[in-house]
Amino acid sequence: xxxxxxxxxxxxxxxxxxxxxxxxxxxxxxxxxxxxxxxxxxxxxxxxxxxxxxxxxxxxxxxxxxxxxxxxxxxxxxxxxxxxxxxxxxxxxxxxxxxxxxxxxxxxxxxxxxxxxxxxxxxxxxxxxxxxxxxxxxxxxxxxxxxxxxxxxxxxxxxxxxxxxxxxxxxxxxxxxxxxxxxxxxxxxxxxxxxxxxxxxxxxxxxxxxxxxxxxxxxxxxxxxxxxxxxxxxxxxxxxxxxxxxxxxxxxxxxxxxxxxxxxxxxxxxxxxxxxxxxxxxxxxxxxxxxxxxxxxxxxxxxxxxxxxxxxxxxxxxxxxxxx
Amino acid sequence: xxxxxxxxxxxxxxxxxxxxxxxxxxxxxxxxxxxxxxxxxxxxxxxxxxxxxxxxxxxxxxxxxxxxxxxxxxxxxxxxxxxxxxxxxxxxxxxxxxxxxxxxxxxxxxxxxxxxxxxxxxxxxxxxxxxxxxxxxxxxxxxxxxxxxxxxxxxxxxxxxxxxxxxxxxxxxxxxxxxxxxxxxxxxxxxxxxxxxxxxxxxxxxxxxxxxxxxxxxxxxxxxxxxxxxxxxxxxxxxxxxxxxxxxxxxxxxxxxxxxxxxxxxxxxxxxxxxxxxxxxxxxxxxxxxxxxxxxxxxxxxxxxxxxxxxxxxxxxxxxxxxxxxxxxxxxxxxxxxxxxxx
Ligand SMILES: Cc1ncc(C[n+]2csc(CCOP(=O)(O)OP(=O)(O)O)c2C)c(N)n1
Ligand SMILES: [Mg+2]
Numbered sequence: 001x002x003x004x005x006x007x008x009x010x011x012x013x014x015x016x017x018x019x020x021x022x023x024x025x026x027x028x029x030x031x032x033x034x035x036x037x038x039x040x041x042x043x044x045x046x047x048x049x050x051x052x053x054x055x056x057x058x059x060x061x062x063x064x065x066x067x068x069x070x071x072x073x074x075x076x077x078x079x080x081x082x083x084x085x086x087x088x089x090x091x092x093x094x095x096x097x098x099x100x101x102x103x104x105x106x107x108x109x110x111x112x113x114x115x116x117x118x119x120x121x122x123x124x125x126x127x128x129x130x131x132x133x134x135x136x137x138x139x140x141x142x143x144x145x146x147x148x149x150x151x152x153x154x155x156x157x158x159x160x161x162x163x164x165x166x167x168x169x170x171x172x173x174x175x176x177x178x179x180x181x182x183x184x185x186x187x188x189x190x191x192x193x194x195x196x197x198x199x200x201x202x203x204x205x206x207x208x209x210x211x212x213x214x215x216x217x218x219x220x221x222x223x224x225x226x227x228x229x230x231x232x233x234x235x236x237x238x239x240x241x242x243x244x245x246x247x248x249x250x251x252x253x254x255x256x257x258x259x260x261x262x263x264x265x266x267x268x269x270x271x272x273x274x275x276x277x278x279x280x281x282x283x284x285x286x287x288x289x290x291x292x293x294x295x296x297x298x299x300x301x302x303x304x305x306x307x308x309x310x311x312x313x314x315x316x317x318x319x320x321x322x323x324x
Numbered sequence: 325x326x327x328x329x330x331x332x333x334x335x336x337x338x339x340x341x342x343x344x345x346x347x348x349x350x351x352x353x354x355x356x357x358x359x360x361x362x363x364x365x366x367x368x369x370x371x372x373x374x375x376x377x378x379x380x381x382x383x384x385x386x387x388x389x390x391x392x393x394x395x396x397x398x399x400x401x402x403x404x405x406x407x408x409x410x411x412x413x414x415x416x417x418x419x420x421x422x423x424x425x426x427x428x429x430x431x432x433x434x435x436x437x438x439x440x441x442x443x444x445x446x447x448x449x450x451x452x453x454x455x456x457x458x459x460x461x462x463x464x465x466x467x468x469x470x471x472x473x474x475x476x477x478x479x480x481x482x483x484x485x486x487x488x489x490x491x492x493x494x495x496x497x498x499x500x501x502x503x504x505x506x507x508x509x510x511x512x513x514x515x516x517x518x519x520x521x522x523x524x525x526x527x528x529x530x531x532x533x534x535x536x537x538x539x540x541x542x543x544x545x546x547x548x549x550x551x552x553x554x555x556x557x558x559x560x561x562x563x564x565x566x567x568x569x570x571x572x573x574x575x576x577x578x579x580x581x582x583x584x585x586x587x588x589x590x591x592x593x594x595x596x597x598x599x600x601x602x603x604x605x606x607x608x609x610x611x612x613x614x615x616x617x618x619x620x621x622x623x624x625x626x627x628x629x630x631x632x633x634x635x636x637x638x639x640x641x642x643x644x645x646x647x648x649x650x651x652x653x654x655x656x657x658x659x660x661x662x663x664x665x666x667x
Pocket of ligand 2: 499
């Protein structure tokens with residue numbers, strides 16, 4: 001089968017969904033003529049026209065806020081924020097409005113919208129274009145949160161997001177757009193199901209998004225040294241599939257969480273607490289968190305690399321955990 | 325004898341204005357009795373004409389959002405005062421089954437896309453609703469109601485720009501009651517000609533006297549015709565907040581003379597006088613109408629008092645679609661960690 005990029009898989013998911021569901025529209029900065037800051041929507045304006053692919057002014061709050069109102073009245077908007085860093089300007093609409101409307105209104109109505117954005121390091125974007133802010137979303141009841149790591153997941157998770165009746169934050173990684181892989185159109189896992197990317201018996205690495213690839217590289221190298229690492233890709237942070245994680249930890253007895261977001265009160269804190277709650281009896285060692293450092297992201301490529309986990313760090317931390 | 329149409333309308337408006345005020349008075353009573361869910365009750369006494377006049381010009385199918393002081397707007401839209409009062413009391417028979425309360429009341433059936441407790445928070449939703457209506461060509465309009473305080477929020481200007489840029493059937497209605505909590509408008513805004521701001525963004529804009537419900541109605545109706553054709557509009561309704569910001573507030577920051585003058589801007593008193601002068605109703609007939617409304621609102625109050633509270637396990641409902649799993653309770657997690665049986 002031909003190789004597809006992560007970017008193309010996303011575009012395919014959007015395109016196919018828009019063909020079958022006329023209520024889907026896309027709105028955001030540069031999504032139309034320009035084709036998206038990272039090229040995801042390139043060419044879609046030609047197929048769907050400017051009523052459905054809508055370039056907006058640089059007004060993040062109304063991009064998300066209008067999506068909320070459109071979603072409440074019968075459209076299924078995909079609001080694109082160029083960088084997840086800019087969600088700060090739309091946080092009221094996401095957190096106080098989109099996430100809470102179903103609940104506040106006693107279940108009368110949902111907000112079926114997808115907020116697409118991308119985050120993470122890798123392009124020297126510096127402090128305001130490189131953050132991993134998923135913990136904020138995960139900390140907000142009422143939001144689904146998908147963070148695909150592979151071409152196939154990018155496709156399926158986005159297609160699935162466009163069928164849900166509640167808001168989905170769909171976070172891509174800027175370092176993955178050119179990732180190539182075989183798109184498996186029939187391999188749709190259930191929403192909220194984690195995937196064991198690699199089996200192993202010595203310890204469990206729990207991760208998602210770009211860090212999965214680093215974990216896989218580390219696991220491959222470690223296997224040559226006789227260390228057998230299991231790698232779990234959460235795929236979605238809400239819903240969170242702890243069953244797959246606990247099952248793995250019950251076999252390996254050792255768990256390490258690898259995330260790109262910063263350490264304190266980050267996703268790794270939640271994951272570590274959950275593993276402790278659900279698999280305490282099996283743990284031979286405390287859960288280890290290898291996360292981004294508690295610093296803003298610096299611009300220098302050397303410094304940037306040091307601010308988030310890398311393959312070497314993953315390997316050395318696994319060895320520490322295994323006391324090797 | 326066929327009634328003069330203006331008479332019919334005047335009497336309809338009069339009843340609506342009185343309904344709004346009486347409803348708010350009953351909310352206030354409910355609070356004193358300790359029957360409201362919370363004390364964040366923002367009464368719209370003094371602002372009735374904005375609600376009744378604009379609503380009078382709206383059509384079935386139109387959508388709207390309101391600010392936190394939105395009881396009157398929703399009531400004028402045709403809301404059932406019983407279910408409104410029940411929601412304000414946090415009861416399960418309320419519009420949002422006791423989950424929203426005074427500041428988050430909503431009803432999709434009447435096009436109420438929600439009251440909002442974030443100043444400016446509901447404004448952009450009508451931009452999205454307007455987009456839906458435009459794409460569905462259904463002729464509906466989406467109207468955002470908000471206070472003068474929201475005139476200083478950035479989202480309003482993002483929303484005005486996008487509405488004008490996309491020619492959306494959207495109307496922005498500022499219920500100017502001169503105050504944002506305790507801060508008088510002239511201490512919050514460097515300029516007070518809000519119509520000019522709207523015009524700058526390409527909106528049609530006007531300011532009306534909120535003591536004259538007919539003026540509010542006529543101007544709104546006129547504007548809404550163009551709004552439906554894709555010319556968004558802005559209307560500022562000038563009124564005065566008769567009472568405190570919320571139920572507990574006695575407005576110590578306001579000048580007595582100012583309050584006395586402000587309370588003269590009373591749309592109900594003006595319309596009543598007009599009705600009597602025209603000979604449409606005698607004073608006694610006006611009194612009868614007021615009595616009828618009082619009864620209606622007394623019943624609403626009783627209904628709320630007698631309604632039952634939501635059951636405790638409902639807290640986990642409605643976070644997500646009912647097809648999805650409800651959130652797991654904190655107790656569940658604790659028991660899971662300690663291997664207690666799930667209670
Ligand atoms: C974003 C935000 N900031 C502050 C508040 C606190 N607050 C509640 S009502 C209010 C005054 C609002 O004034 P205005 O918009 O004129 O409405 P009014 O109360 O006069 O009807 C303030 C500051 C809030 N609810 N939301
Ligand atoms: Mg005000």
